[in-house]
Amino acid sequence: MRSLALRRTVNVAVTILCGAMVLVAVIPLGSLLWLVVSHGAAGLNLSFFTSLPTPVGEPGGGVGNAILGTAMLVGLACLVGLPLGIGAGVFLAERGDGPFGRAVRFTAEVFSGVPSIVIGIVAYGLVVVTMHRFSMLAGGLALALLMVPTLARSTEELVRLVPQSLREASLALGVPAWKTSLRVVLRTALGGVVTAVLLAIARAAGETAPLLFTSLNNQYWNVRPDQPTASLTVQIFNYAISPYEDWHQKAWSAALVLLLLVGGLNLLARFALRRSAAGGGHA
Amino acid sequence: MAPPRPPRAAAGGHAGDRLFAAVLTALGGAVLLVVGVVVLELYRVAQPALAKGGLRFLLDRDWDPVLGSFGALPFVYGTLVTSGVALLVAVPVSVGLALFLSEMGPPRLRPIVSFLIETLAAIPSVVYGLWGLFVVVPLLRDHVEPALGRALGFLPLFRGAPIGLGYLAAGLLLAIMILPTISSVTSEVLKTVPSSLREGALALGATRWEAIRLAVLPYARPGILGAVLLGLGRALGETMAVTMVIGNAPEISASLFAPGYSLPAVIANEFAEASGALHLGALAGLALVLFGLALVMNSAARLLVRLVARGGRAAA
Numbered sequence: 001m002r003s004l005a006l007r008r009t010v011n012v013a014v015t016i017l018c019g020a021m022v023l024v025a026v027i028p029l030g031s032l033l034w035l036v037v038s039h040g041a042a043g044l045n046l047s048f049f050t051s052l053p054t055p056v057g058e059p060g061g062g063v064g065n066a067i068l069g070t071a072m073l074v075g076l077a078c079l080v081g082l083p084l085g086i087g088a089g090v091f092l093a094e095r096g097d098g099p100f101g102r103a104v105r106f107t108a109e110v111f112s113g114v115p116s117i118v119i120g121i122v123a124y125g126l127v128v129v130t131m132h133r134f135s136m137l138a139g140g141l142a143l144a145l146l147m148v149p150t151l152a153r154s155t156e157e158l159v160r161l162v163p164q165s166l167r168e169a170s171l172a173l174g175v176p177a178w179k180t181s182l183r184v185v186l187r188t189a190l191g192g193v194v195t196a197v198l199l200a201i202a203r204a205a206g207e208t209a210p211l212l213f214t215s216l217n218n219q220y221w222n223v224r225p226d227q228p229t230a231s232l233t234v235q236i237f238n239y240a241i242s243p244y245e246d247w248h249q250k251a252w253s254a255a256l257v258l259l260l261l262v263g264g265l266n267l268l269a270r271f272a273l274r275r276s277a278a279g280g281g282h283a
Numbered sequence: 284m285a286p287p288r289p290p291r292a293a294a295g296g297h298a299g300d301r302l303f304a305a306v307l308t309a310l311g312g313a314v315l316l317v318v319g320v321v322v323l324e325l326y327r328v329a330q331p332a333l334a335k336g337g338l339r340f341l342l343d344r345d346w347d348p349v350l351g352s353f354g355a356l357p358f359v360y361g362t363l364v365t366s367g368v369a370l371l372v373a374v375p376v377s378v379g380l381a382l383f384l385s386e387m388g389p390p391r392l393r394p395i396v397s398f399l400i401e402t403l404a405a406i407p408s409v410v411y412g413l414w415g416l417f418v419v420v421p422l423l424r425d426h427v428e429p430a431l432g433r434a435l436g437f438l439p440l441f442r443g444a445p446i447g448l449g450y451l452a453a454g455l456l457l458a459i460m461i462l463p464t465i466s467s468v469t470s471e472v473l474k475t476v477p478s479s480l481r482e483g484a485l486a487l488g489a490t491r492w493e494a495i496r497l498a499v500l501p502y503a504r505p506g507i508l509g510a511v512l513l514g515l516g517r518a519l520g521e522t523m524a525v526t527m528v529i530g531n532a533p534e535i536s537a538s539l540f541a542p543g544y545s546l547p548a549v550i551a552n553e554f555a556e557a558s559g560a561l562h563l564g565a566l567a568g569l570a571l572v573l574f575g576l577a578l579v580m581n582s583a584a585r586l587l588v589r590l591v592a593r594g595g596r597a598a599a
Binding site: 007008010011014015017018019020021022024025026028029031032035036083084087088090091092094095096100101103104106107108109110111112113114115116117118119120121122124125126129134145148149152176177178179181182202205206207208209212213216233236237240241248251252255258259262263266 | 303304311312313314318321324325327376377379383400405406407410411413416459462466490516517527551573581584
């Protein structure tokens with residue numbers, strides 16, 4: 001038997017080692033955030049948000065069309081992805097205990113790990129090939145397909161959190177089961193579902209790979225769904241891999257805009273969850 | 284763990300209930316449909332290439348779209364090497380993180396650390412790529428790679444000119460990106476370990492680390508393996524960050540310093556400009572391989588994690 005002192009020392013050493021691992025993980029995060037903010041802030045001004053990209057060497061220019069493009073792509077994705085994802089989630093929570101439900105749950109779980117670039121090819125085959133051109137529609141479809149599985153799983157978890165007594169009370173009052181599901185259960189879970197939706201939107205806004213060959217890119221303002229369209233992420237990619245100092249600067253600034261957007265959505269999601277938790281306690 | 288199933292008593296009787304049930308079931312079925320469409324569509328786009336060479340093209344090492352030769356081996360190799368490096372770095376760090384989050388860390392620090400790890404997970408891949416390109420690559424080129432070459436240059440792994448762009452840069456970036464996945468799943472798994480095990484070990488006089496090593500870790504092992512597989516699945520399919528730092532050279536090099544290429548990266552770079560159905564088909568064929576790998580990793584991972592959670596319920 002080893003001495004107690006030695007065993008205690010090992011215990012302390014391992015504890016310190018685990019703490020060190022926290023540092024190992026947090027240092028890259030700190031470095032990344034610091035550089036995006038310090039490099040990116042220099043290029044931020046009003047016209048960066050509102051004007052079109054300029055060719056190399058021409059001063060000024062912004063990513064206005066890319067911000068609009070990202071918003072429209074995500075909006076399109078939400079039109080398809082939200083009803084499907086949330087609906088499937090409610091199905092899993094309310095009627096997903098049978099073999100069919102288990103199959104759907106497992107499929108959704110496994111599918112949520114499929115690389116996003118693979119989904120891009122599917123949207124390419126379905127929309128770009130059919131329409132003979134790259135388009136916002138194709139990009140939106142790719143993002144929608146990516147949303148569905150994760151949204152379904154998180155909605156399920158949230159709907160299951162609704163206390164059983166609420167359902168019973170509603171049913172005991174003679175409210176039909178479907179009305180109970182929609183008016184009582186889903187409404188109680190609303191704050192949580194809003195959180196899941198915000199997180200899904202944040203993730204979609206940060207996607208690049210499936211957009212590279214669906215919505216492609218566009219140097220001009222575009223609101224037409226059948227045309228190629230710019231997005232913040234693809235713009236960052238193009239600027240970053242270019243050989244021009246001037247464009248690298250714009251990549252950092254665009255990355256800062258993207259991080260503010262994604263971070264803002266995440267904060268909003270936290271806020272929504274906290275509010276719903278408070279509401280739940282009240283009920 | 285799962286809450287009791289919702290009451291079914293009213294289902295089936297009311298017309299509205301039947302309609303509602305039908306709509307819900309249709310929405311659930313839509314998930315299966317979506318996955319079916321994905322598989323069929325991938326297969327359809329890949330068809331020209333599959334018809335020509337079958338899956339044999341996986342073992343060919345020449346990739347020259349101009350000459351019409353499509354061998355995927357350099358990409359398969361690059362994907363495996365970068366994912367391997369990523370796991371080597373990420374697994375010890377994430378298990379340490381998970382232990383900190385669920386067993387060892389001061390309770391007041393835990394929520395802060397878990398918030399930081401969530402932040403790490405929320406950063407878009409292209410931003411990691413940007414940071415990798417302008418921070419990690421120069422760091423590797425000017426400092427890390429020359430030092431590694433001096434110290435371990437007798438191994439073929441660490442030979443060659445320090446370029447910065449290459450397998451090592453991609454692997455390190457992947458490691459950071461899969462950290463949150465592995466550590467959060469691992470700490471979930473650790474939480475499902477019955478506390479009676481821990482308490483038993485502590486009551487027998489074990490230190491906290493001994494309780495973890497002798498009671499907690501052996502119990503949680505399948506779930507931790509599941510978490511690692513989940514991280515591996517992420518690493519295999521990660522596209523943007525790798526594309527930006529791996530160097531994009533369709534070659535197979537023994538050295539980690541050399542530029543390489545990965546499956547998702549070549550799809551990202553060539554798909555939009557692919558000439559002809561054969562080139563597109565070959566790229567979609569690579570995507571099919573990636574899809575298959577991701578499905579296998581994820582299913583195995585979920586089953587392993589579930590195994591631990593179920594055992595926890597039974598023992599509790």
